[in-house]
Amino acid sequence: MHPYLIELASIMAVFVFGIIAPGADTAMVMRQAMVHGRKAAILTSVGVGTSLMFHLTYTILGLGLIISQSITLFNIIKWAGVAYLIYIGIQSFQAGSVTLDVPDSPVMAAAPQSAVKGFALGFMANALNPKPVFFFLSIFSTIVSHQTPALIKYGYGAVMAACLIAWFVGMSLFLTTPRMRAGFERAGKWINRTSGAVFIAFGLKLATEKAG
Numbered sequence: 001m002h003p004y005l006i007e008l009a010s011i012m013a014v015f016v017f018g019i020i021a022p023g024a025d026t027a028m029v030m031r032q033a034m035v036h037g038r039k040a041a042i043l044t045s046v047g048v049g050t051s052l053m054f055h056l057t058y059t060i061l062g063l064g065l066i067i068s069q070s071i072t073l074f075n076i077i078k079w080a081g082v083a084y085l086i087y088i089g090i091q092s093f094q095a096g097s098v099t100l101d102v103p104d105s106p107v108m109a110a111a112p113q114s115a116v117k118g119f120a121l122g123f124m125a126n127a128l129n130p131k132p133v134f135f136f137l138s139i140f141s142t143i144v145s146h147q148t149p150a151l152i153k154y155g156y157g158a159v160m161a162a163c164l165i166a167w168f169v170g171m172s173l174f175l176t177t178p179r180m181r182a183g184f185e186r187a188g189k190w191i192n193r194t195s196g197a198v199f200i201a202f203g204l205k206l207a208t209e210k211a212g
Contacts (some may be wrong), residue, residue, distance in 0.1 A: 003145070010143045010154055015160050019167050024085055024202040028125045029168045029193040031092065033175035041119040042175065045168030047105065048121025049161040054127055056157035059136040060150050074130055078209060081128035085194065085203030087123075092196030131209065 025048045033041035128131070144153060174180065 004152055007144055007148065008159060011139055011156055011160070012163070014139055015163070019164055023143070024125050024129065024199065024206075025122070025168070026171075027198045027202065028088075028121055029196060030169055030175060032121065033172045034195075036113045038172055038176035039115075040113045041172035042169050043115055043118035045165050045172055046120035047119040047124075048126045048168060049122075049165035050119075051123045051126035052132070052164055053154075053157055054123075054162040055132040055136055056154065058162075059133070059140060074133075077128060077130045077169070078206060081130065082203045084124055084128050084209045085199050085206065088125075089196045089199030089203060091200060093193055098130055112193070129206065131206075 027049070029041055029044050032044045140153070144156070
């Protein structure tokens with residue numbers, strides 16, 4: 001087997017556990033699916049996957065090592081992420097009950113969400129989390145050879161991003177089936193409150209993260 005394929009298989013063996021582990025990205029996609037529907041959730045999924053390439057790019061350029069060793073830079077990214085997650089959490093708490101697409105429903109309809117906002121929610125939730133810095137530094141220093149060309153490394157990242165997007169898109173499709181949507185509409189108020197608490201909890205958890 002080609003050495004690059006062995007490297008890719010080794011990376012994916014580790015990364016698959018990162019994909020399925022619940023986190024802020026998962027909570028964001030779930031809320032988008034429950035509150036704003038399938039299109040918004042898919043766009044957010046793409047945003048999360050694109051952000052993965054953002055992390056990979058600065059890691060390959062060597063900036064990841066600088067961030068991991070600079071407490072100031074790490075804290076800037078960390079506290080921006082904390083503020084963003086808590087802000088999204090508060091917004092979720094303030095949102096009322098919603099309905100996705102039932103025009104005659106007495107429940108307040110969810111405000112339309114632009115494609116840009118749907119994408120940005122996923123991108124920012126992932127981009128403002130400093131933990132991927134250490135993830136990429138660790139797997140690329142232990143699994144990927146220093147002689148592997150940058151283009152091949154980008155190829156690894158593209159496969160990882162595609163798998164991450166596919167996972168969240170699959171989640172989005174499942175959560176927006178008619179039966180699931182009907183249940184979400186009945187419990188819309190509590191979904192917003194629960195997701196708000198989850199985002200705030202992830203924000204507080206991120207606040208405890210330390211460089212290194």
